[in-house]
Amino acid sequence: AQRVTQPEKLLSVFKGAPVELKCNYSYSGSPELFWYVQYSRQRLQLLLRHISRESIKGFTADLNKGETSFHLKKPFAQEEDSAMYYCASINQAGTALIFGKGTTLSVSS
Amino acid sequence: DAGITQSPRYKITETGRQVTLMCHQTWSHSYMFWYRQDLGHGLRLIYYSAAADITDKGEVPDGYVVSRSKTENFPLTLESATRSQTSVYFCASQGLLAGGGEQFFGPGTRLTVL
Numbered sequence: 001a002q003r004v005t006q007p008e009k010l011l012s013v014f015k016g017a018p019v020e021l022k023c024n025y026s027y028s029g030s031p032e033l034f035w036y037v038q039y040s041r042q043r044l045q046l047l048l049r050h051i052s053r054e055s056i057k058g059f060t061a062d063l064n065k066g067e068t069s070f071h072l073k074k075p076f077a078q079e080e081d082s083a084m085y086y087c088a089s090i091n092q093a094g095t096a097l098i099f100g101k102g103t104t105l106s107v108s109s
Numbered sequence: 110d111a112g113i114t115q116s117p118r119y120k121i122t123e124t125g126r127q128v129t130l131m132c133h134q135t136w137s138h139s140y141m142f143w144y145r146q147d148l149g150h151g152l153r154l155i156y157y158s159a160a161a162d163i164t165d166k167g168e169v170p171d172g173y174v175v176s177r178s179k180t181e182n183f184p185l186t187l188e189s190a191t192r193s194q195t196s197v198y199f200c201a202s203q204g205l206l207a208g209g210g211e212q213f214f215g216p217g218t219r220l221t222v223l
Contacts, residue, residue, distance in 0.1 A: 036212075043215065097142075097154070099153075102151040
């Protein structure tokens with residue numbers, strides 16, 4: 001079955017430290033991958049998508065087909081980055097998103 | 110954000126009762142989804158709909174029923190609520206799936222089944 005794996009439930013870092021939220025996927029073709037974020041008391045919202053190759057709020061994510069990974073990175077974490085982050089992939093049927101279990105990022109000063 | 114709404118925002122019910130969670134979107138998006146969010150499980154897809162009158166099961170459909178008579182509404186019904194259905198439920202809509210289309214989420218409904 002197609003899966004999106006986020007191995008870390010919680011990642012705690014200090015302000016200014018680099019951040020890497022891990023995401024691995026299982027997909028035989030060319031995946032469409034996303035990172036969604038949920039800040040405290042806010043809705044889940046799209047952070048970035050691999051197809052756009054964009055940088056949002058200092059975050060980037062590169063698709064590595066060899067390692068089947070789509071890790072989310074930021075060189076210098078800020079306290080406002082504290083949130084729940086979900087990696088997601090469109091399923092092979094192209095009908096829905098499959099989400100990972102999420103990683104809580106906690107940035108402290 | 111006002112484009113997709115959910116009601117009620119909070120609901121407490123008892124085991125065995127029927128509960129309907131409402132979802133409404135104003136964008137005329139074709140796709141709509143229901144997820145449940147639980148600690149340790151993340152977001153799991155319950156049902157989705159590609160258009161009015163077209164629905165399909167997701168990962169965890171048992172105990173739930175959906176309908177989509179109008180494009181803008183996608184209600185989720187728990188026919189006989191169980192404690193295991195205590196969760197936060199999110200509705201989402203999307204215009205296109207392929208090509209990196211964004212999924213927009215509602216604010217969620219926190220359901221407690223006693």
